[in-house]
Amino acid sequence: MNRSNKGKEPSKxxxxxxxxRKFLINSGYALGGIVVGGALGSLIKRKPAAENAPVKTDEGxxxxxxxxxxxxxxxxxxxxxxxxxxxxxxxxxxxAGPGAKSLGVAFFIDHQLAGEWGFNGRDYMMPPFYMGESVxxxxxxxxxxxxxxIGLRELENxxxxxxxxxFVELTGEQQDEVLKAFESDEVKLTTISASGFFxxxxxxxxxxxYSDPLYGGNMDMNGWKMRNYPGSQMSYLTIIEKDxxxxxxNSLQDHLVAH
Amino acid sequence: MAKTLPKTDVVIVxxxxxxxxxxxELTKSGLNVVGLERGKERKTEDYFMVHDELRYxxxxxxxxxxxxxxxxxxxxxxxxxxxxxxxGSFLIGDGLGGAGVHxxxxxxxxxxxxxxxxxxxxxKYGKNKIPAGMTIQDWGITYDEIEPYYDKFEKLTGISGExxxxxxxxxxxxxxxxxxxxxxxxxxxxxxxRLKLNPYMMPSANLSENYTNPDGIARAACQYCGYCxxxxxxxxxxxxxxxxxxxxxxxxxxxxxxxxxxxxxxLHKGGKATGVMYTDVTTGEEIIQxxxxxxxxSYVFNNVRLLLMSELGKPYDSxxxxxxxxxxxxxxxxxxxxxxxxxxxxxxxxxxxGALGVSIDDYNGDNFDHSDLNFIHxxxxxxxxxxxxxxxxxxxxxxxxxWGSEFKSKSVHYSNRTIxxxxxxxxxxxxxxxxxxxxxxxxxxxxxxxxxxxxxxxQDRELAKFxxxxxxxxxTEMGADKVxxxxxxxxxxxxxxxSTHNTGGVIMGSNPGNSAVNTYSQMWDADNVFVVGASSFxxxxxxxxxxxxxALAYRAAEGIVxxxxxxxxxx
Numbered sequence: 162m163n164r165s166n167k168g169k170e171p172s173k174x175x176x177x178x179x180x181x182r183k184f185l186i187n188s189g190y191a192l193g194g195i196v197v198g199g200a201l202g203s204l205i206k207r208k209p210a211a212e213n214a215p216v217k218t219d220e221g222x223x224x225x226x227x228x229x230x231x232x233x234x235x236x237x238x239x240x241x242x243x244x245x246x247x248x249x250x251x252x253x254x255x256x257a258g259p260g261a262k263s264l265g266v267a268f269f270i271d272h273q274l275a276g277e278w279g280f281n282g283r284d285y286m287m288p289p290f291y292m293g294e295s296v297x298x299x300x301x302x303x304x305x306x307x308x309x310x311i312g313l314r315e316l317e318n319x320x321x322x323x324x325x326x327x328f329v330e331l332t333g334e335q336q337d338e339v340l341k342a343f344e345s346d347e348v349k350l351t352t353i354s355a356s357g358f359f360x361x362x363x364x365x366x367x368x369x370x371y372s373d374p375l376y377g378g379n380m381d382m383n384g385w386k387m388r389n390y391p392g393s394q395m396s397y398l399t400i401i402e403k404d405x406x407x408x409x410x411n412s413l414q415d416h417l418v419a420h
Numbered sequence: 421m422a423k424t425l426p427k428t429d430v431v432i433v434x435x436x437x438x439x440x441x442x443x444x445e446l447t448k449s450g451l452n453v454v455g456l457e458r459g460k461e462r463k464t465e466d467y468f469m470v471h472d473e474l475r476y477x478x479x480x481x482x483x484x485x486x487x488x489x490x491x492x493x494x495x496x497x498x499x500x501x502x503x504x505x506x507x508g509s510f511l512i513g514d515g516l517g518g519a520g521v522h523x524x525x526x527x528x529x530x531x532x533x534x535x536x537x538x539x540x541x542x543x544k545y546g547k548n549k550i551p552a553g554m555t556i557q558d559w560g561i562t563y564d565e566i567e568p569y570y571d572k573f574e575k576l577t578g579i580s581g582e583x584x585x586x587x588x589x590x591x592x593x594x595x596x597x598x599x600x601x602x603x604x605x606x607x608x609x610x611x612x613x614r615l616k617l618n619p620y621m622m623p624s625a626n627l628s629e630n631y632t633n634p635d636g637i638a639r640a641a642c643q644y645c646g647y648c649x650x651x652x653x654x655x656x657x658x659x660x661x662x663x664x665x666x667x668x669x670x671x672x673x674x675x676x677x678x679x680x681x682x683x684x685x686x687l688h689k690g691g692k693a694t695g696v697m698y699t700d701v702t703t704g705e706e707i708i709q710x711x712x713x714x715x716x717x718s719y720v721f722n723n724v725r726l727l728l729m730s731e732l733g734k735p736y737d738s739x740x741x742x743x744x745x746x747x748x749x750x751x752x753x754x755x756x757x758x759x760x761x762x763x764x765x766x767x768x769x770x771x772x773x774g775a776l777g778v779s780i781d782d783y784n785g786d787n788f789d790h791s792d793l794n795f796i797h798x799x800x801x802x803x804x805x806x807x808x809x810x811x812x813x814x815x816x817x818x819x820x821x822x823w824g825s826e827f828k829s830k831s832v833h834y835s836n837r838t839i840x841x842x843x844x845x846x847x848x849x850x851x852x853x854x855x856x857x858x859x860x861x862x863x864x865x866x867x868x869x870x871x872x873x874x875x876x877x878x879q880d881r882e883l884a885k886f887x888x889x890x891x892x893x894x895x896t897e898m899g900a901d902k903v904x905x906x907x908x909x910x911x912x913x914x915x916x917x918x919s920t921h922n923t924g925g926v927i928m929g930s931n932p933g934n935s936a937v938n939t940y941s942q943m944w945d946a947d948n949v950f951v952v953g954a955s956s957f958x959x960x961x962x963x964x965x966x967x968x969x970x971a972l973a974y975r976a977a978e979g980i981v982x983x984x985x986x987x988x989x990x991x
Contacts (some may be wrong), residue, residue, distance in 0.1 A: 373474065388835040389766075
């Protein structure tokens with residue numbers, strides 16, 4: 162399995178302490194020691210402002226090019242951390258290859274929520290709204306971005322109530338327990354369906370793991386490499402009649418260059 | 421006030437397969453045709469970035485924007501219909517070429533039995549074989565009569581295939597040889613042979629080799645890139661209206677396509693249409709296009725909806741079973757399938773084409789004895805290799821968790837170690853399955869949405885179980901280590917994708933009492949209106965519908981030319 166990018170991915174540890182702060186610094190948010198207010202300021206103030214240096218890789222080699230895609234369009238930092246932890250439980254790193262976190266799934270979800278999908282831009286959202294039969298599909302008035310805001314808040318509330326800890330501070334098993342309580346609708350929410358939220362979280366995790374890297378997930382096509390999916394290929398004419406053949410993946414970016 | 425344009429010979433509502441074929445045939449015969457298409461222009465160059473499963477497969481790039489218009493759905497007349505707010509069960513195409521662009525290209529002919537299902541069922545099994553409430557009927561046209569039109573559509577599109585040993589007679593061979601055979605397809609052929617079944621290569625519009633059709637249109641061979649259904653073809657290998665009939669119509673200089681033109685009413689007076697009213701969706705302007713002949717060739721739902729909104733034809737009344745517009749809505753029983761997991765063998769599941777596969781018809785139509793079965797008809801069973809794109813294809817053996825470490829490791833492990841065999845079960849029509857206008861929900865123009873009343877019946881549950889068991893037998897015979905298959909159909913739901921093979925609502929028949937159009941797709945109630953498409957199927961067969969839609973379009977085109985010369989009802 163291709164794990165060669167392990168340790169080089171700038172977003173990989175973005176939510177844990179040091180890296181998260183580096184992430185902020187590199188994103189240009191630390192303005193030469195000026196105290197920044199609000200949520201952002203409180204994050205930055207936790208650490209001294211000494212490490213205002215280019216990010217080095219773990220091996221201490223030259224800084225790799227910044228990935229400007231690694232920033233948030235919709236989620237807050239706290240929401241982002243919950244999404245990253247939860248999706249990693251849904252699709253964890255294992256011997257076969259990377260999980261949601263190192264594939265950048267949380268960035269993918271953030272970017273999707275900021276756009277047409279998050280706004281349900283191509284869904285029928287006109288009233289009247291009624292509770293329907295289960296076979297009639299989603300009938301809520303809330304958009305996906307609103308569902309995420311509520312769902313993430315409730316994941317956090319449930320964790321604090323049940324374990325007296327933030328979701329991201331729970332052990333993996335405890336996080337699974339929380340997610341299962343949502344999946345089974347054991348958690349009763351008034352505005353959204355807990356299981357409905359979980360379903361979207363699960364399906365968008367797979368989307369983030371396996372969509373073209375263009376969307377911010379499937380980092381370096383590592384999702385595809387893990388399952389021998391060759392991505393975007395112009396032709397399979399030479400192998401279609403043959404036994405299983407491993408092919409190095411291409412992304413849409415390769416396709417763009419090819420044209 | 422609506423602006424009125426100069427009159428044209430023919431106006432076509434919706435430029436997909438049916439509209440495109442009719443436009444090509446009528447302009448070749450010298451008529452002036454205006455094609456109104458509510459979506460945008462499409463061309464092959466649009467698809468350089470098409471290998472994008474998220475954008476096309478999950479975000480429905482090629483489909484109608486549901487924020488503007490959708491359908492409403494209820495299982496029975498007793499429940500409140502609610503809008504299909506997001507895509508699921510079927511996908512409604514949009515733009516030039518319509519659903520004919522995002523299809524897979526599976527191009528079957530219906531069986532001779534399909535066209536005479538009612539009389540053949542009674543003849544062989546007696547009247548009681550058809551349960552109360554089932555409203556199946558003969559088409560008014562036989563297989564032999566429609567065969568020449570199938571032949572035309574297959575030559576137009578260059579269908580690649582081999583003779584179906586259990587199908588109707590063919591007047592000429594397939595225009596191109598069958599597609600290539602993958603190792604999994606070879607295993608299916610061998611297993612089917614051992615089970616004494618009759619496999620044949622799936623008839624494909626993906627093109628096994630370069631082909632020039634009778635109109636002189638040349639297309640390149642399929643590259644098996646694995647992106648057909650829900651996608652457009654960047655090679656133009658997959659036959660679609662944009663790369664076949666539309667250029668032919670354009671070349672005559674007699675075809676004017678107006679995109680972004682959403683037809684909202686057929687205007688009529690004294691049993692004759694006078695034209696159509698449409699909205700230019702880019703400006704909001706209402707425009708009247710007068711025409712001698714109106715041809716309605718949008719998707720099933722909009723064909724029905726447009727007639728109902730225009731108050732043309734007698735609306736169906738389910739309480740009495742009278743009236744015809746909206747009657748006999750049918751669908752498909754697509755869940756009767758099996759999946760095999762192979763521990764020691766991997767396949768190139770990522771590669772494929774929409775109509776790459778092997779089929780059997782041993783359990784389709786009346787090719788098997790139904791005396792001791794609680795259903796009629798059946799469905800085609802096939803192994804397909806359309807290209808297993810990774811977001812939507814994560815099969816795991818039953819009993820596996822749906823997320824977490826077990827799901828992840830197994831879904832990755834089996835990604836190239838599974839083979840699916842599926843059935844397209846036929847769908848019979850029932851008195852209480854129908855289409856009408858919803859009184860509560862509107863589109864962006866304030867027009868009512870179309871309402872579907874539909875659920876699966878005992879017939880469907882029995883059929884799905886039967887077909888799933890047959891699929892399972894084949895996959896087991898192919899050597900799978902574990903086989904999962906459908907055990908129970910469950911109720912019809914609008915969220916799970918099943919097939920975009922909706923049918924009925926403007927059905928074809930031998931007389932005005934039980935049908936809306938005759939076998940030329942000409943309306944009994946307005947002889948200068950032709951309504952063409954799967955909306956004219958009295959019930960659905962166990963196959964994909966496109967070949968039959970294409971054939972009916974050729975026949976309608978012939979009828980329109982005749983009508984133009986002589987006038988009056990053609991039958």
